[in-house]
Amino acid sequence: xxxxxxxxxQMAMLLFxxxxxxxxxxxxxxxxxxxxxxxxxTPIFSSVTGFVTVLLAFKLHQLYPKQTVIQFSEKIxxxxxxxxxxxxxxxYYIKSTGEIVRxxxxxxxxxxxxxxxMVVITSTMIxxxxxxxxxxxxxxxRLAQLFFPLFVIPLFILILLLIPNYNLGNIFPILxxxxxxxxxxxxxxxxxxxxxxxxxFLIPFLVDTQKGIKYGLFTVLSVMMTLVLVNLTxxxxxxxxxxxxxxxxxxxxxxxxxxxxxxxLESVIMAVWIVGAFIKISLFYxxxxxxxxxxxxxxxxxxxxxxxxxxxxxxxxxxxxxTMKYQGYQIVVLPPIDLLIQIIIPFLLLFVALFKNxxxxxxxxxxx
Amino acid sequence: xxNVRWGVFFLVAGxxxxxxxxxxxxxxxxxxxxxxxxxxxxxxAWGLSLFNLQYIEGxxxxxxxLLDPTFGKFMKK
Numbered sequence: 001x002x003x004x005x006x007x008x009x010q011m012a013m014l015l016f017x018x019x020x021x022x023x024x025x026x027x028x029x030x031x032x033x034x035x036x037x038x039x040x041x042t043p044i045f046s047s048v049t050g051f052v053t054v055l056l057a058f059k060l061h062q063l064y065p066k067q068t069v070i071q072f073s074e075k076i077x078x079x080x081x082x083x084x085x086x087x088x089x090x091x092y093y094i095k096s097t098g099e100i101v102r103x104x105x106x107x108x109x110x111x112x113x114x115x116x117x118m119v120v121i122t123s124t125m126i127x128x129x130x131x132x133x134x135x136x137x138x139x140x141x142r143l144a145q146l147f148f149p150l151f152v153i154p155l156f157i158l159i160l161l162l163i164p165n166y167n168l169g170n171i172f173p174i175l176x177x178x179x180x181x182x183x184x185x186x187x188x189x190x191x192x193x194x195x196x197x198x199x200x201f202l203i204p205f206l207v208d209t210q211k212g213i214k215y216g217l218f219t220v221l222s223v224m225m226t227l228v229l230v231n232l233t234x235x236x237x238x239x240x241x242x243x244x245x246x247x248x249x250x251x252x253x254x255x256x257x258x259x260x261x262x263x264x265l266e267s268v269i270m271a272v273w274i275v276g277a278f279i280k281i282s283l284f285y286x287x288x289x290x291x292x293x294x295x296x297x298x299x300x301x302x303x304x305x306x307x308x309x310x311x312x313x314x315x316x317x318x319x320x321x322x323t324m325k326y327q328g329y330q331i332v333v334l335p336p337i338d339l340l341i342q343i344i345i346p347f348l349l350l351f352v353a354l355f356k357n358x359x360x361x362x363x364x365x366x367x368x
Numbered sequence: 369x370x371n372v373r374w375g376v377f378f379l380v381a382g383x384x385x386x387x388x389x390x391x392x393x394x395x396x397x398x399x400x401x402x403x404x405x406x407x408x409x410x411x412x413a414w415g416l417s418l419f420n421l422q423y424i425e426g427x428x429x430x431x432x433x434l435l436d437p438t439f440g441k442f443m444k445k
Contacts, residue, residue, distance in 0.1 A: 095427050184443070297401070299402055303395065303398055306391065307409035310384070311412060319426025320422060332443060332444075
């Protein structure tokens with residue numbers, strides 16, 4: 001079905017913007033509602049989820065090499081239950097892709113293109129991503145490699161340029177109400193780190209699986225450090241008003257002003273974010289197409305790219321009447337569902353698979 | 369009474385026709401199973417466009433109703 005291969009480095013470069021792109025924009029303000037002064041700690045706690053997910057995905061791949069979760073869940077649980085569980089995973093990925101597209105167009109509309117209808121922004125992005133997905137995983141990997149510096153370097157330059165605006169006192173008091181509030185805030189962010197489970201669709205196409213584990217864990221670490229840095233920047237500049245902003249990093253970008261000339265750098269943030277969102281949507285879209293094809297045992301996944309595009313656009317509108325409602329979902333619905341589909345179900349799959357192996361060995365030794 | 373937005377409905381129908389026309393050489397060669405899957409997916413997409421999606425119940429709003437009394441309450445406290 002898919003014959004392309006990617007290097008572990010390309011996988012890391014695909015994953016990094018996939019997680020960071022949406023996590024740097026709106027998440028600081030959501031976590032700041034729980035831990036106003038300690039929001040910088042939340043990525044550290046929630047990165048545990050990321051490490052666990054990556055290890056889970058690689059362990060499962062070790063037991064069932066060259067297969068994705070859609071394929072091996074059938075081997076582990078039997079045809080009926082396997083198909084049932086993988087249908088849930090597939091639907092989850094369709095829903096997630098719709099939400100990411102929504103996130104993207106919500107941001108563009110509220111910050112820059114106020115009068116453009118949302119469906120125009122959504123469908124143009126999906127059209128672009130469909131072209132990338134059509135070309136397969138190898139092209140996605142190369143695209144990520146190409147765009148990675150464009151995504152990372154402006155972000156760090158921005159953080160450096162903001163240094164004169166830092167008010168280091170904003171960080172105090174540390175742990176004013178104990179460890180509870182930052183832990184609660186990190187529940188929301190752990191949904192993002194759980195997205196690392198998407199690695200399970202990339203591992204089968206890796207050139208070197210052993211190196212892949214190292215790169216996977218390293219990506220989690222670098223995502224965690226980037227988020228800590230971004231959260232600290234936002235906190236140092238905005239202080240406890242962070243929670244009242246929808247996109248704190250955008251507000252922070254407006255603070256940069258050198259010689260009355262070098263200003264309005266929020267447009268840089270937008271550019272960075274569009275690059276990141278493009279990679280994120282492409283990867284999720286690719287996974288949707290691949291998972292659908294594998295679930296239906298199709299011979300070629302390319303054919304279903306276009307109907308998937310229409311369905312994804314529809315999911316980006318389904319039951320989301322307003323931005324407020326969507327932000328409510330991000331707190332109430334997304335964290336438990338993200339963790340259920342991407343950590344608890346894989347963990348149960350691994351448990352059953354290990355149990356099956358153990359039983360097989362036992363039978364083997366008792367008969368042999 | 370479900371409020372059907374006929375404009376969107378026919379727009380999606382037109383889109384599907386255009387896609388099928390452009391992809392026809394590929395669709396013709398595909399195995400029967402692939403063809404079925406493709407047309408069922410198109411049908412789902414077309415069916416969803418019948419509804420005023422933003423304002424009807426969807427996966428997220430149903431999950432919210434399920435989770436709000438337990439997890440939602442914990443997070444909003």
